[in-house]
Amino acid sequence: MNEHRPRIAVHKFASCDGCQLALLNAGEAFLELTRLADIVHFAEAGWYEPAAAVDIAFVEGSISTPEDVERIRAVRASARHLVTIGACATAGGLQALRNGLTQSADWLAAVYASPEYVRSLPDSQPVAAHVAVDVELWGCPVTTEQVLAATGDLLRDIAPAILAEPVCVQCKQRGLACVLVSRGEPCLGPVTRGGCGALCPAVGRACYGCFGPAGLPNTAALARRFEDLGLRREDIARRFLFITPAAQPFRDASRRYQDPERE
Ligand code: SF4
Ligand code: SF4
Structure with a gap:
């Protein structure tokens, strides 16, 4: 193996694997990436060397178990750049809907056939709650374009530009x-x-x-607009919690509508 070739790993934690498909779905571009860099760990695609030292470690999934905590620390120690991909890794994901709820024995038994084997953290947490993250790519799932652009930038030692403007701007750009x-739809754009x-x-x-x-x-302001549209307070509270419930601005917005005293 040429020691000067960049090395890339893709790690999975609590997630559905959809963001890893952003790489596999790249098709020819992914094959081109394998010509430019060594993919040393990507279990879903057949490469398995989880402890390998790499230039870029992509991480999909939230941190949900004590074992995850140990594993993400090892990933951080082995990587020059750590990039979280997707809503689970950047904001706890759908599974963070359980955060703040008491996991009673009844609750676990209602979900799992063998609850005695469940050993999870009280909360589903973003990767950044445990280790330093260099780049966060958002989305559920991320897009192939995001992942390839970030890869290209990092391999050239350029900090990837992460879009902060809202979806509304892209609507305007597309003339939608x-x-x-x-139509009075409660759009979070x-x-x-x-x-x-x-x-x-x-x-x-x-x-x-x-x-x-x-x-x-x-x-x-958007929540007040939803009130004007006739949404009930509990529906507004839920609206902000769909996919990234642990992201602070959405969590705070939801809490204001769960608890009228905070308004
Ligand atoms: S509110 Fe929704 S539909 Fe309207 S411009 Fe913004 S993202 Fe697009
Ligand atoms: S419009 Fe909103 S919900 Fe739909 S893919 Fe884009 S960010 Fe996600």
Whole structure:
């Protein structure tokens, strides 16, 4: 093996594997990447060397068990750049909906056939809660373009540019009719980070926030707009918790509507 070739690893934690598909779905571009760099660990694709030292470690999934905590520390120690990919790794993911709830024995027994084997942390946590993260790529899932662009930048020692503008900007760029204004749909696009190309509004659906909070999101103003649309307080509280419930701005917005005393 040429020792000057960059080395890349892809690690999985608590997740659905969808973000790893962003790499596999790259097709020819992924094959080109394997010509430029050594993929030394990517279990889903057949490479298995989890302890290998690498230039870039991509991490999918949230930290949900004591074993995950040990493993992510080892990944951090082995990587020059650690890049989280997707809502689970950057913000705890869907599984963070359980955060703050008491996991009673009844609750576990209702979900799992053998609850005695379940050993999890009280919360599903983003990777950054445990180790330093160099780049966070948001989305559920991330796009192939995001992952390839970040890979190319890091291999050239350039800091990847991460979009902070909201989905609304991408709607305007594509000339899409606004589903919030024209149809009264409770769209989270004004407070959600762009990057998907306004995928949902493009097919007439409201954004549900899978790319996490945009820069400086005005969740209070959007929540008032949802009230004007007739949404009940509990529906507004849930609306901010769909995919990235552990992301602070969305969690705070939701809490304001769960607890009227905080308004
Ligand atoms: S459809 Fe949603 S994302 Fe698009 S402009 Fe309207 S509010 Fe913004
Ligand atoms: S429009 Fe919103 S929910 Fe749909 S893919 Fe984009 S960020 Fe995710």
